[in-house]
Structures are given as structure tokens and as C-alpha cells.
Amino acid sequence: MNKLLTVTAIAGAFAFQSLTASATSYDPNYDFGDMGPTASGVTKSITASADNSWGDYDMFAFTISAPTGVTGSAPDVDLAYWFDDVDVKSVALFKNVSGPDPQIGNTDTSTEQFSFSNLGAGSYYLKVLVNGDADYKVTLTTSPTASAVPEPEAYAMMLAGLGLIGFAARRKQQ
Template sequence: MKFNLKHAVAVAALAGAFGSAQAATVSLSGGDQTVNLGSDPTAANAYSVSHASGSFSDVFNFSLSQMSNSIASAVSLYLPGINGAASTYSITGATLSLFSDPGGDGTAGSNSKVASVVFGSSNGTLAVNNLAAGNYYWQLTGTADGLNGGAYLYAADTAPVPEPGTYAMMLAGLGLLGFVAKRRLDQTPSNGASFGMGMA
């Protein structure tokens, strides 16, 4: 598993932009949450989740219809828009994990953990590259210990593997650049100077 820094930075930017108009925010509250993100989730939806005091375990199910170049998830424990009340919501010991889920049931058991990150009481992102098609779920666990419990914002995004035609087009473009560079080099007038080792 190779970490993709560019994708993680993009998802972190997404986490900072949760309050923007581009994303539809779905609010969830109560006990442990199970959310179906559908097939090949995109960052079009963000989830605002709140919990009463105590430990929690939320599950975000999804499936990949094809191999994914990168799948990333972002969690923001800072709540835009309620700055004054933000200190009354607190989450500690936050852990974000990705599990494979061959049975598609969204529960631990025999499923294997693909990746995990502990981010405590700050914001967290987790990006994983080259996941095969199949069923998976993100699990966020932690302890809501603020005066009003805990709250967070969540989003996930999938970047599919580029189509073979994309690579062919890229190679054709590189070939064309090489051809143009060679042609320019051939058209450069020679000033009579020669390079190399001459025989005397």
C-alpha cells in the first residue's frame, strides 16, 4: 500500500471546505451510525454526525465497481458555523479505519483491516491506493466527551484507475513532444563547430 500525498492533501482541503455550497451536508445524530455511501463514493456529500457523551463506532459502507487508483476519507472535528459552541463538543481517541467487507454486511468479524490512522482529537485523513473492486467500509471510533457530547464532519472520495486510453493518449503526447524537440534540434543551424575528439 503506497501513500498518495497529493490525494491526501486534496481530501484534507475537502475537509476544510465542508461548509461550502458544493457539498450537500447530511446531518445524523443519536447512537452508532451505519451509512451506505453507495458505489464509488464521491465528495458530493458530507455527513455531520453528533453523539451524546460516551464511546461510539460509526460505519460508512461502500463498494467499488472497478479497481480504484485511490480512495480517501476525511474527518473534521472542528465544526464550521458554530465556533462559539465548538468547545462544548469534543471527541478524543478518534480512529479511522478501512476494512474489506467481502460479505457486504458492514460488520467487523472476519473482515480484514486494510489501513488505519489514529488522530486523537484533531482532524484526520486516510488515503489508500490500488483497492480492488469489491465491498468495503470506513469505521470511525472514538469517545464523545464534551459538555454536549461530540460531533464531526465526514466525507469520502474515490479516484478510479485511468482508462487504458488515457495512458495511450499520454504516450502519444510524449512521442509528439519528442518528435517536435528532435525536429527543432535538426533545424538548428550549425555554426561549423564540432564536438568530440578529433584524430590528429
Template sequence: MRTNLAKLGVAVAAMLAASGANAVSFTSAAGAPDPAFAAGETAVVTFDAPNAAGYSFTAGTIGTATGTSGAAAAPAGDATTYGYVSSSFAPNFATLSTPGLRSISFYWGSIDAYNEVDVLGAGGSLLTTIGGSALPPANGDQGDAITNRRIYITAGVGETITGLTFRSTGVAFEFDTIAAAAVPEPQTWAMLIAGFGFVGIAARRRRARYVTA
């Protein structure tokens, strides 16, 4: 049974790949305070507790702070510890490595045009880059909901998100409470597909009984 499920999982993955990859997409919601996570996501990095298993900053320099100073400004409504990268760091970026994800989101504070986040895929490949300029006015306002936003990033068909690189050429790029939803294991996909199949068979049998009656 387990072997059959594994084979079915491989077949599902192949069908998804064959359907063609769609570009990773993102949306956002105004903050002040931080909006809710996307459906199915759970917090994985908060800077106030150990990261969830499989999530770690593996390259670059990550700073942490609370409140606002000359080095960084707390995202609006955020009284907890947050992370940031800055042009004052060498290097001026930090890469978060993750398990395979179908979605990830984070609270982006006082958005500036000089802030960027790279979305990474399989093997560390670059899927897309989201710049602060894509979220106008991107003027670094520390209190306005429109410049403090939760960013929701979703993998396209055939894609898997494996990390984020936060980068800033100014002072600074602040963010907090990263949440994510993992890609289902092949066995899970197989069970879902099998479940849909059983529902279809049952529906056909009911229709056949009605026709006979």
C-alpha cells in the first residue's frame, strides 16, 4: 500500500510539473498592527523564541531589536522583538532557509524603496524579487498602515519556495513574524487524490442505482 501511495505521489508531482510552472505571486494587506496570516500558515520565525525546525538564517547578517532607534524602527504596532537588515551591515543581507513551502508571509515595517526580498526556489534558484517600490508610496513612514504591510507570497504550479533573502541599501529593512505553509508530502497528495477518487466512485454508484430504480 505504501509503495502504491509513493508511486501515486510521484505521478501527481509529474502531472503538476507537466501543467507548466506559473510565476510565484504575492499580495499584501495593510498593517498597523500586523494583519492575520494566510489560511493554513503558522508562525515559524518570531525573533522572540527559537525558530521552528528547519528554519534558519544561513547567510548574511541579521540584526534584532525592539522599539525604534537610529538603527531601525519597529513595524507599526509591534512591541516585540523584530529582525532587520541594513546598509550598515557587511554584508547588507540575510538569507532565511526553509523547508519546501507552498506559501510564506511576513510583516514588513516602514517600507522603503531601497528594501528588497528575493524569493528562492529549488536549489536556491531565484524565483522573483519583490522591491519596496512595488508597494507605493514606499516612503518609510513608520506609523501608516499603507507602509506597514503583511506580504503573502505563494508558489506557482510546479514551484516550491525554499527561502527568502532580505536586502537593504539603506537604514533599514525591518520585518517580523514570518509564517509559512509547507508543501504536502507525496503521500499526502496521494491520499488526497485517492480520497477524491473514492468520492467520485461513490457518486457514480449512487447515480447508477437511481437509473436502475
């Protein structure tokens, strides 16, 4: 028993060391900060700069403290000169964790409007692929996710079921 405990402790130490050694956290370009949610939601906008005509990724970090839905916009910018335009190609959402960041859902290529639903509390970042050499605006809005509350009929059915189980158990004893 003691040998098994020692081997388990050593294996756990190696596993923890490998996790911390490979931990890399991504540093976003822009930070929305805490996005709530509150009862009415939170909306914030950030002006970002696209500075590469061949494609560049901008990262936008944010944190939510309760289950939330997130909607936003990252519209293209069409200026007078073709070399000043900004073309937003895609928006993807990632959970901000150490190591490889898991993508949440699919990459949204419609980009004028995007949405991600049923996000749990935690830190996230948007990865926006842009072409161009000008400023553009990303707007993010959170809306609280309503938790499911059982209807009174559900409670009545549960109590009736428990009563039937109790009746059957009592009858079986007799």
C-alpha cells in the first residue's frame, strides 16, 4: 500500500511538472476586461488597428463571471483609398487557458455580426483575422443566460412519482 502511494505521488509530481513546463499563455493585443454579465448585459467597443495588408490576427481578451451569451460586430472599413481599407475575414472564440487554447464553436466568417452562446464563467479571447492598414472597431455585448427553472407541474409530477414508488414499496412489504 505504501509503495503504491509513493509511485502515485511521483507520477503526480511528474504530470504537474510537465503541465507547468509547457504552460504558455497568450497575450492578447486588446482587452475588454470584465464583461459582467449584469441583468441588462454589458457592451464595450475597442478601436483596433489593422497594420498588414496580407492578413494579421488581432486578439481581444475578456472575462465573464457567470453563464453568458456573447454577440458582437467587427465590420469592414471602406475608406477613400484602397490601401486604407480594412477587410475583416473571420472571428474565432478561444477559451484562455494555459497550453494549447481550445477553440469554442466554429470560426465565424460572416464577421459583420458574430455570436457565441452558453459560455461558462472564465477568460476568453476573440481572434480576428483582418487584411488592411487602418483602424476598425470591434464591439462586444454580453447577455446573461437564464438558468432553467422547473415549472410547478414538474414538481407535482415528481412528487406524484415519489408517492407511487412509496406506495409500491409499502405494498411489496405487506
